[in-house]
Each structure stands twice: as C-alpha cells, then as structure tokens.
Amino acid sequence: MKVFLNSPIAENRLIARDTFLLRLPALELTSVARPGQFVNLYFNNPVHLFPRPFSIAGFEDDHMLILYKRVGKMTSYLSTLPIGTSLLLLGPLGNSFVVDRNYPVLLAGGVGLAPLAFLNQILNQEERPSTLILGARTAEDLPLFSAIGEPELVTENGSRGMTGNVLDYFSQLYPNLPKPFTVYACGPEAMLRAIIQMAQHLSFPVQVSLERVMACGLGLCQGCAVKIKTDNNTSGYKLVCKDGPVFNGMELSLND
Numbered sequence: 001m002k003v004f005l006n007s008p009i010a011e012n013r014l015i016a017r018d019t020f021l022l023r024l025p026a027l028e029l030t031s032v033a034r035p036g037q038f039v040n041l042y043f044n045n046p047v048h049l050f051p052r053p054f055s056i057a058g059f060e061d062d063h064m065l066i067l068y069k070r071v072g073k074m075t076s077y078l079s080t081l082p083i084g085t086s087l088l089l090l091g092p093l094g095n096s097f098v099v100d101r102n103y104p105v106l107l108a109g110g111v112g113l114a115p116l117a118f119l120n121q122i123l124n125q126e127e128r129p130s131t132l133i134l135g136a137r138t139a140e141d142l143p144l145f146s147a148i149g150e151p152e153l154v155t156e157n158g159s160r161g162m163t164g165n166v167l168d169y170f171s172q173l174y175p176n177l178p179k180p181f182t183v184y185a186c187g188p189e190a191m192l193r194a195i196i197q198m199a200q201h202l203s204f205p206v207q208v209s210l211e212r213v214m215a216c217g218l219g220l221c222q223g224c225a226v227k228i229k230t231d232n233n234t235s236g237y238k239l240v241c242k243d244g245p246v247f248n249g250m251e252l253s254l255n256d
C-alpha cells in the first residue's frame with residue numbers, strides 16, 4: 001500500500017561526480033517496498049510542481065536510501081537541501097523485479113545502480129550468491145556506497161576496474177557464469193537495448209528497470225508510454241510509472 005510521508009533529510013551526501021546519496025527516515029516503507037519500486041518526491045515550491053521519481057536504493061536502520069544524479073532543476077535544488085529539511089514523498093510506487101531461482105546477475109550503469117542496490121541488499125539478506133557489475137565513465141563517476149559491498153567495477157577510461165562498459169564486462173564473464181542465470185539491469189537505454197539484444201541472441205531472461213522522463217508519475221498523463229511487443233507480433237504501449245518501471249526485456253521495443 002502506498003503512503004504519503006513527510007520525511008526529514010538525515011543525510012544528503014555527494015558520493016561521486018554530481019551524484020548524491022539521500023537518507024530519509026521511512027519506517028512505514030521498510031517492510032512493504034520491493035526492489036524496483038520507486039517513490040515520488042514532491043517539492044513545496046511553485047517552480048517544481050510535478051513530483052520527481054527516484055528508485056528506492058535500499059534501507060538501513062529504518063532509513064530509505066535514494067541515489068540521485070544532479071541533472072536538472074529539481075535534482076540541483078535537492079542537492080542543496082540541508083539535513084533536517086522535510087521532504088514529501090509518496091511510495092512505494094510501480095512494480096518490482098520478479099526474482100526467480102536462476103543465478104542473479106545485476107548490471108548497473110551509473111545511478112541505474114539504485115534499484116539494483118536494493119535488489120542486491122535483499123539477495124545478500126537471503127544469502128544468495130550473485131554478481132553485481134557497476135559501470136561508469138570514470139572512477140569519479142562510480143556511485144559507490146557501503147551498502148552495495150564490493151561490486152565488479154568497469155570504467156570506460158580504465159581509471160578503476162576493467163576498461164570498457166558494463167556489457168564488455170558481462171560478455172567477458174559470460175562463459176563462466178553459473179547457468180541458468182537471469183539478468184536484472186538498469187542504466188542508460190543504450191545499455192539496456194544492448195543487453196536485451198544479447199539476451200535475445202543467447203536466450204537468457206532479462207528484466208530491465210526504465211527511468212523515462214515522467215510528469216504525473218501516477219498513470220494519469222500518458223507521458224511515460226513505452227512501446228511493447230504483443231503476442232501476435234503487433235505493438236502496443238505500457239506506462240513506465242504504472243505498468244513498470246520493471247519490464248521483461250523480451251517485451252520491450254526500445255528502438256522506437
């Protein structure tokens with residue numbers, strides 16, 4: 001069940017280039033939120049009328065973690081807010097990853113780490129072995145924080161971990177990964193397109209979390225529609241905020 005919460009910021013810390021870790025008391029969400037779900041943050045400010053969606057990046061001591069990148073108006077404003085500032089949020093929203101019995105492989109591009117950090121936390125609590133690959137452009141862009149443990153790292157310029165991107169690292173690990181495995185991925189859509197193509201080619205299951213631009217975040221404006229394939233080879237649309245943000249990679253048409 002989703003709830004509105006007024007939550008005072010407990011931490012709002014720069015952890016990588018333009019990337020912040022926000023910690024909010026959210027006792028009401030700890031037992032109900034599932035990995036892949038998100039919250040809408042509202043701002044008591046006429047310039048920021050629409051809420052902004054952020055994946056739940058996990059929980060620590062009844063506090064919810066949010067990992068966010070400063071990209072525009074609201075995230076810039078958010079990054080200036082001091083400890084104690086009250087934020088209005090609504091959540092948990094959307095669907096979640098469907099975790100099967102296959103070996104879990106988590107692929108995270110930049111702040112796409114957020115929903116996978118939560119999934120990783122749950123898998124660790126269940127003592128399930130898994131692989132988490134985190135990629136970014138440079139070492140300064142890697143959103144590292146203690147709750148994610150020690151992921152496999154890859155940077156495009158080779159300044160930390162393997163040189164290349166998340167898909168390069170995954171391709172290298174592929175022959176030695178325990179089979180069958182399921183990939184759970186979040187990051188730039190180019191990365192998600194590439195992993196879906198690979199999954200189609202090599203026949204492994206993939207679930208992706210999409211971070212499309214949203215307006216209402218509640219299924220009212222149709223602003224976050226994504227094209228999907230249907231059983232009879234025609235196409236249709238689903239809403240990222242209501243039907244997602246997690247989709248079976250095989251049903252998505254991300255090229256259009």
Ligand SMILES: Cc1cc2nc3c(=O)[nH]c(=O)nc-3n(C[C@H](O)[C@H](O)[C@H](O)COP(=O)(O)OP(=O)(O)OC[C@H]3O[C@@H](n4cnc5c(N)ncnc54)[C@H](O)[C@@H]3O)c2cc1C
Nearest residue numbers: 052053054055067068069072073074075114211212213245
């Ligand atoms: C389900 C969901 C979960 C998300 N989880 C996270 C998260 O955990 N961490 C995080 O940092 N971000 C996340 N996002 C993206 C986040 O909501 C946007 O970055 C944020 O709304 C930008 O607000 P802004 O006012 O700063 O940017 P604006 O001023 O509104 O826009 C600035 C620029 O960013 C672009 N932009 C805005 N939103 C997005 C987007 N979703 N994807 C790509 N470009 C965008 C705009 O086109 C514009 O060019 C998520 C989005 C969705 C839909």
Ligand code: FES
Nearest residue numbers: 217219221222241
């Ligand atoms: S953002 Fe309005 S319908 Fe999804």
